[in-house]
Amino acid sequence: MKYVIGVDLGTSAVKLLLVNQLGEVVKEVSKSYPLIQKKAGYSEQDPNEWVTQTLAGLTELLQHFQGDKAAIQGMSFSGQMHGLVLMDNNNQIIRPAILWNDTRTTDQCKQIYNIVGEKRLLEITKNPALEGFTLPKLLWVKANEPGNYQKAAKFVLPKDYLRYRLTGQLHMDYSDAAGTLLLDINKHQWSTEICELLDISTSICPPLIGSHESVGKINAEIAADTGLSPATRVFAGGADNACGAIGSGILEDGKTLCSIGTSGVVLSYESTNDKDFHGEVHYCNHAVPDAYYTMGVTLAAGHSLSWFKEVVAKEDSYENLLNEISAVPPGSNGLLFTPYISGERTPHADANIRGSFIGMDSSHERRDFVRAVLEGITFSLHESISIFRKSGKQIDTVISTGGGAKNSEWLQMQADIFNARIIKLSSEQGPGMGAAMLAAFGCDWFDSLQACADTFLQVEHEFYPDSDKVKMYQQLFLLYKNIYYQTKELNEALVDYRK
Ligand SMILES: Nc1ncnc2c1ncn2[C@@H]1O[C@H](COP(=O)(O)OP(=O)(O)O)[C@@H](O)[C@H]1O
Ligand SMILES: O=C(CO)[C@@H](O)[C@H](O)COP(=O)(O)O
Numbered sequence: 008m009k010y011v012i013g014v015d016l017g018t019s020a021v022k023l024l025l026v027n028q029l030g031e032v033v034k035e036v037s038k039s040y041p042l043i044q045k046k047a048g049y050s051e052q053d054p055n056e057w058v059t060q061t062l063a064g065l066t067e068l069l070q071h072f073q074g075d076k077a078a079i080q081g082m083s084f085s086g087q088m089h090g091l092v093l094m095d096n097n098n099q100i101i102r103p104a105i106l107w108n109d110t111r112t113t114d115q116c117k118q119i120y121n122i123v124g125e126k127r128l129l130e131i132t133k134n135p136a137l138e139g140f141t142l143p144k145l146l147w148v149k150a151n152e153p154g155n156y157q158k159a160a161k162f163v164l165p166k167d168y169l170r171y172r173l174t175g176q177l178h179m180d181y182s183d184a185a186g187t188l189l190l191d192i193n194k195h196q197w198s199t200e201i202c203e204l205l206d207i208s209t210s211i212c213p214p215l216i217g218s219h220e221s222v223g224k225i226n227a228e229i230a231a232d233t234g235l236s237p238a239t240r241v242f243a244g245g246a247d248n249a250c251g252a253i254g255s256g257i258l259e260d261g262k263t264l265c266s267i268g269t270s271g272v273v274l275s276y277e278s279t280n281d282k283d284f285h286g287e288v289h290y291c292n293h294a295v296p297d298a299y300y301t302m303g304v305t306l307a308a309g310h311s312l313s314w315f316k317e318v319v320a321k322e323d324s325y326e327n328l329l330n331e332i333s334a335v336p337p338g339s340n341g342l343l344f345t346p347y348i349s350g351e352r353t354p355h356a357d358a359n360i361r362g363s364f365i366g367m368d369s370s371h372e373r374r375d376f377v378r379a380v381l382e383g384i385t386f387s388l389h390e391s392i393s394i395f396r397k398s399g400k401q402i403d404t405v406i407s408t409g410g411g412a413k414n415s416e417w418l419q420m421q422a423d424i425f426n427a428r429i430i431k432l433s434s435e436q437g438p439g440m441g442a443a444m445l446a447a448f449g450c451d452w453f454d455s456l457q458a459c460a461d462t463f464l465q466v467e468h469e470f471y472p473d474s475d476k477v478k479m480y481q482q483l484f485l486l487y488k489n490i491y492y493q494t495k496e497l498n499e500a501l502v503d504y505r506k
Contacts, residue, residue: 013443030463084244086166245294250441267411271308303391344383408437
């Protein structure tokens with residue numbers, strides 16, 4: 008039997024999958040690391056933690072592996088997108104990574120629009136200037152930490168840094184580069200125009216590579232430390248959402264993914280890059296050669312739930328907490344929640360908005376709040392589904408993955424709110440599975456990623472919308488949508504009081 012390893016460098020943890028030739032997950036290991044939040048709106052991580060935890064994870068993954076280590080033929084990566092990792096001339100880390108959910112860069116987004124122009128930026132990158140993207144972070148360091156900027160020889164994204172530490176080779180793949188706002192997504196090359204306009208040296212941009220392409224072999228030292236064979240081939244990998252799409256079989260037009268990790272994403276396959284969503288959703292290169300995808304992003308999806316659990320039920324398991332919600336009807340007995348605890352991206356690109364519970368009543372219990380949190384997250388994702396439907400896309404089936412797909416009640420809620428059939432695959436680890444599939448394809452196990460998906464991916468369960476609940480949620484969604492407009496001004500006024 009042959010094997011590959013998929014490494015998903017998430018925001019909450021690195022998840023490693025050992026997958027055999029049949030697509031079976033033989034072993035799964037997860038190692039978590041903290042977020043560093045020095046101020047409201049700031050979100051950083053120490054890149055060394057990613058490496059330490061990945062190495063510990065690989066060691067654990069291989070600890071009781073009985074087969075021939077050389078049979079583990081390939082490894083690839085999926086990574087949280089947009090995070091800025093700055094490296095000096097000696098490839099040393101200059102400062103902590105500034106992550107995708109860090110929203111300190113509103114001024115830099117304005118600067119990009121003033122200098123490049125909104126229309127030109129959309130033409131080149133297909134995306135608007137959003138706080139979470141990498142280019143505004145680079146400009147923030149340039150303006151606020153000139154000493155660090157001067158030292159910067161290269162910038163990379165999180166999983167590129169991890170791959171570098173495992174192989175000694177530095178690259179960035181197209182799907183992740185698409186989330187930097189520096190890639191000309193039609194030409195598949197760094198935009199010298201944007202670099203020149205913003206006075207950024209193109210030498211800071213790393214070499215580009217395809218997601219399924221080989222970057223070489225694992226370092227001998229890393230192999231010895233973890234128990235891997237030094238013959239293990241390493242493939243570039245991709246952005247977590249691109250890999251999540253591959254790992255969920257989103258490989259042709261008409262397929263839609265809902266992923267609930269720390270962030271939440273509704274993603275749709277695009278065979279071309281010529282559609283115009285006016286920047287309402289992100290438009291990126293897929294990790295599949297010559298393909299694209301569009302997506303709407305809820306900044307704090309799973310994060311809203313993990314935050315709520317941390318505040319009110321720290322010692323409880325997710326299973327216990329979510330068990331309570333089946334006793335609560337849709338609408339959580341008159342309680343609504345907006346998941347804007349870190350600001351929002353789709354459909355409101357707004358770094359200052361914050362979350363609300365609306366309708367709190369003395370009769371409400373913890374379970375009402377839990378249900379309201381899940382409904383609020385799902386309503387937010389439904390805003391992205393609505394944008395896609397408005398553009399003419401037919402969405403009757405959605406593949407659901409990520410931590411949020413672990414709970415059946417939540418999957419049924421997705422069916423009722425999206426008014427679509429929800430498919431749960433046998434592994435909810437879409438991005439890690441996608442990374443494993445890129446390695447399997449790179450190792451020539453299959454002629455195409457689709458052939459790999461046909462072998463690797465199995466439907467475990469389907470959830471169908473309940474027509475009565477669909478109607479209730481349609482009414483509640485109208486109320487939910489209104490909360491943003493009713494709370495926007497209040498939140499602007501509260502900015503000065505935040506940490
Ligand atoms: N048993 C569970 N049921 C429902 N949601 C869960 C469960 N376990 C974790 N989650 C949610 O999944 C999120 C983590 O998802 P994951 O895909 O691992 O995230 P990431 O890739 O960002 O690290 C948590 O923030 C939590 O909200
Ligand atoms: O910023 C985005 C997409 O634009 C996020 O989706 C990140 O890619 C992080 O993903 P998770 O850690 O939630 O999987």
